[in-house]
Amino acid sequence: MIKLSINGEVRRLEEGMTVADALGHLGFEGEGFAVAVNGEFVPRAAYPEHRLQDGDQLDVVAPVQGG
Numbered sequence: 001m002i003k004l005s006i007n008g009e010v011r012r013l014e015e016g017m018t019v020a021d022a023l024g025h026l027g028f029e030g031e032g033f034a035v036a037v038n039g040e041f042v043p044r045a046a047y048p049e050h051r052l053q054d055g056d057q058l059d060v061v062a063p064v065q066g067g
Helices: 019-026
Strands: 002-006 009-013 034-037 057-061
Touching: 002 019, 009 019, 019 034, 019 057
Parallel strands: 002 057
Antiparallel strands: 002 009, 034 057
């Protein structure tokens, strides 16, 4: 198990998970959000390949409408 900060909340996930695995596990579906790992934007095409490490900070951000 690895420990991550996901949107500021500490969570434990299986070791070896990719960004895509983690998003599925956490219930994020569709394309209406962006992901950063340790403050660096991760392109959507890299989600299946970008492996998460113990201590990573994962931020999932959805656009907000308003004016």
